[in-house]
Amino acid sequence: MLAVNNVYKTFNSGTVNEKTALNNISLHLGAGEFVTLIGGNGSGKSTLLNCIAGVHAVDKGSIIIDGVDVTRQPEHVRAKDLGRVFQDPMLGTAADMQIEENLALAYRRGKRRSLRWGITAKERRFYRDLLGTLELGLEDRLSLKVGMLSGGQRQALALLMATLKEPKLLLLDEHTAALDPKTAVKVLEITEKIVMENKLTTLMVTHNMRDAIRYGNRLIMMHEGRILLDIEGEAKKKLTVEELLSRFGQASSGEEFTQDSVLLS
Amino acid sequence: MLQMIMSAVMLGLIWSVMTIGVYITFRILGIADLTVEGSIAMGGAIAAQAIYSGSDPYWAAFLAILGGMAAGLATGILHTKLKIPALLSGILTMIALYSINLRILGKANLSLLRMNTVFSPFKEMSFIQNKAFAGWGISHFMGVIIPAALCVLGIIILLYWFFGTEIGSAIRATGNNSQMARAQGINTNNMIMLGLIISNGLVALSGALIAQQQGFADIQMGIGSIVIGLASLIIGEVLFGKRGFFSRLLSLVLGAITYRIIIAFVLDRGMSPNDLKLFTALTVAFALSLPVIKSSVQQLVKGIREGR
Ligand SMILES: Nc1ncnc2c1ncn2[C@@H]1O[C@H](COP(=O)(O)OP(=O)(O)OP(=O)(O)O)[C@@H](O)[C@H]1O
Numbered sequence: 001m002l003a004v005n006n007v008y009k010t011f012n013s014g015t016v017n018e019k020t021a022l023n024n025i026s027l028h029l030g031a032g033e034f035v036t037l038i039g040g041n042g043s044g045k046s047t048l049l050n051c052i053a054g055v056h057a058v059d060k061g062s063i064i065i066d067g068v069d070v071t072r073q074p075e076h077v078r079a080k081d082l083g084r085v086f087q088d089p090m091l092g093t094a095a096d097m098q099i100e101e102n103l104a105l106a107y108r109r110g111k112r113r114s115l116r117w118g119i120t121a122k123e124r125r126f127y128r129d130l131l132g133t134l135e136l137g138l139e140d141r142l143s144l145k146v147g148m149l150s151g152g153q154r155q156a157l158a159l160l161m162a163t164l165k166e167p168k169l170l171l172l173d174e175h176t177a178a179l180d181p182k183t184a185v186k187v188l189e190i191t192e193k194i195v196m197e198n199k200l201t202t203l204m205v206t207h208n209m210r211d212a213i214r215y216g217n218r219l220i221m222m223h224e225g226r227i228l229l230d231i232e233g234e235a236k237k238k239l240t241v242e243e244l245l246s247r248f249g250q251a252s253s254g255e256e257f258t259q260d261s262v263l264l265s
Numbered sequence: 266m267l268q269m270i271m272s273a274v275m276l277g278l279i280w281s282v283m284t285i286g287v288y289i290t291f292r293i294l295g296i297a298d299l300t301v302e303g304s305i306a307m308g309g310a311i312a313a314q315a316i317y318s319g320s321d322p323y324w325a326a327f328l329a330i331l332g333g334m335a336a337g338l339a340t341g342i343l344h345t346k347l348k349i350p351a352l353l354s355g356i357l358t359m360i361a362l363y364s365i366n367l368r369i370l371g372k373a374n375l376s377l378l379r380m381n382t383v384f385s386p387f388k389e390m391s392f393i394q395n396k397a398f399a400g401w402g403i404s405h406f407m408g409v410i411i412p413a414a415l416c417v418l419g420i421i422i423l424l425y426w427f428f429g430t431e432i433g434s435a436i437r438a439t440g441n442n443s444q445m446a447r448a449q450g451i452n453t454n455n456m457i458m459l460g461l462i463i464s465n466g467l468v469a470l471s472g473a474l475i476a477q478q479q480g481f482a483d484i485q486m487g488i489g490s491i492v493i494g495l496a497s498l499i500i501g502e503v504l505f506g507k508r509g510f511f512s513r514l515l516s517l518v519l520g521a522i523t524y525r526i527i528i529a530f531v532l533d534r535g536m537s538p539n540d541l542k543l544f545t546a547l548t549v550a551f552a553l554s555l556p557v558i559k560s561s562v563q564q565l566v567k568g569i570r571e572g573r
């Protein structure tokens with residue numbers, strides 16, 4: 001479903017701030033795979049997702065989504081195949097617009113927007129049912145401004161928006177990192193439910209090793225712009241945090257590895 | 266007194282068209298667009314020149330709208346395609362328009378004395394020439410107020426509809442959160458351009474109406490207009506609330522009228538017309554800093570309560 005081929009991305013190249021964020025990354029995701037992506041701060045996880053989504057142009061390499069080379073496509077064009085949820089709850093939704101207006105925008109992702117009315121009565125009923133499945137009490141507050149919602153509610157809504165029109169690839173960038181632990185669990189459960197029910201191909205960045213092990217059927221670890229570990233199937237199921245840490249230690253070639261407090265949360 | 270208020274209502278209605286234009290860029294898109302200073306004068310210049318050369322006044326107003334839209338497009342291209350910051354893009358277009366407007370006018374000032382304007386047919390209507398209006402000495406004002414009010418109402422209804430459509434919603438989403446908009450497949454560059462085009466079309470229409478009402482177009486007529494627009498917008502928001510989109514649009518009109526009444530009042534109290542722009546600028550600065558002032562006052566009160 002997704003093929004990332006030998007992608008390089010360097011920020012501020014030619015200056016003292018030059019930073020190679022992606023260093024020859026190749027990654028293939030089959031249809032329906034649910035991949036968790038971990039790695040330390042600055043290892044390039046967000047950059048990888050942003051390159052897939054077209055926020056950044058890649059320096060070298062290609063990105064193929066469902067057989068179509070999208071390397072040169074602008075962000076809003078690629079968006080038709082992608083569902084995205086960001087770390088910051090503020091970023092995924094339009095705060096000054098109503099819940100139903102946000103959903104209606106998402107419902108039209110990839111469609112040509114016209115001078116038809118922005119939302120229909122039929123859609124409204126559909127949204128009400130859909131919000132009901134979140135069990136957050138949002139189904140009766142369709143015309144509430146999204147800015148009034150809590151971070152967790154906003155992320156749950158963003159998740160619905162990302163999957164309302166079934167995406168070929170769902171990109172989640174630490175979408176629970178800004179939430180309190182209880183809400184984070186709730187949003188992760190909603191995530192898993194949506195992904196499983198729709199068999200979505202998913203790439204989920206997380207800082208939490210336990211979550212990375214618990215969710216999904218494949219785990220990828222990045223370090224300094226490269227993919228260090230790629231574990232799937234039975235091996236992934238049996239994985240423990242300790243084993244992950246020690247394998248990270250070996251793979252990052254003897255680099256001194258203290259138990260990174262960020263990685264192990 | 267009645268005449269003073271009627272005059273303020275008249276000017277407020279005509280200028281509210283530009284206030285609505287400013288609202289689209291400043292509040293919906295979140296851009297302070299200085300193009301308006303040029304496009305309001307351009308609207309006046311195009312309309313005056315067209316009428317002077319014998320065109321129908323309504324056709325002249327239509328041409329003015331097209332001119333304003335082109336100005337908005339220019340700023341839009343500078344900003345979205347050439348990646349020049351919005352503020353600077355607006356300034357560049359505004360400066361360029363000064364020369365263009367001079368070319369359109371042919372000189373710094375063009376009089377429309379004794380020419381037909383969009384208001385002429387209304388001024389001659391027997392309904393407006395009736396005894397009551399004539400007795401109060403406001404027939405002249407009513408001849409502008411009634412058509413201007415109809416025009417503004419039409420614009421409000423049209424915009425209310427437009428910003429509820431799929432494209433209109435996409436423009437609002439772009440202004441609210443452009444990253445989210447792009448993630449939902451919205452071409453944010455095009456939406457920003459569209460917003461600038463609509464905004465400046467309205468501003469130019471306002472300029473065309475101003476020129477026809479006052480009977481001349483002047484190369485200077487745009488100077489300070491952005492601040493007048495912002496002042497009207499903020500007065501409208503503060504006094505008449507911001508619930509619902511329709512009432513927001515209405516509040517802009519009421520704000521523009523209130524602004525004119527305030528100005529008429531301070532002038533009546535003996536303020537020099539030369540100080541008007543300073544007064545308006547200070548009003549806007551004060552209104553825009555209200556949130557900061559509020560919170561520091563709250564801090565102060567809290568501090569005093571806690572005995573610090
Ligand atoms: N827009 C940018 N401009 C310049 N440098 C950037 C930009 N985005 C990322 N970088 C740099 O690229 C590197 C990788 O950043 P990235 O955000 O992809 O890391 P990450 O793995 O998502 O980290 P985190 O876990 O902290 O979110 C970092 O060194 C970062 O400073």
Ligand SMILES: [Mg+2]
Nearest residue numbers: 045046047173
């Ligand atoms: Mg990141």
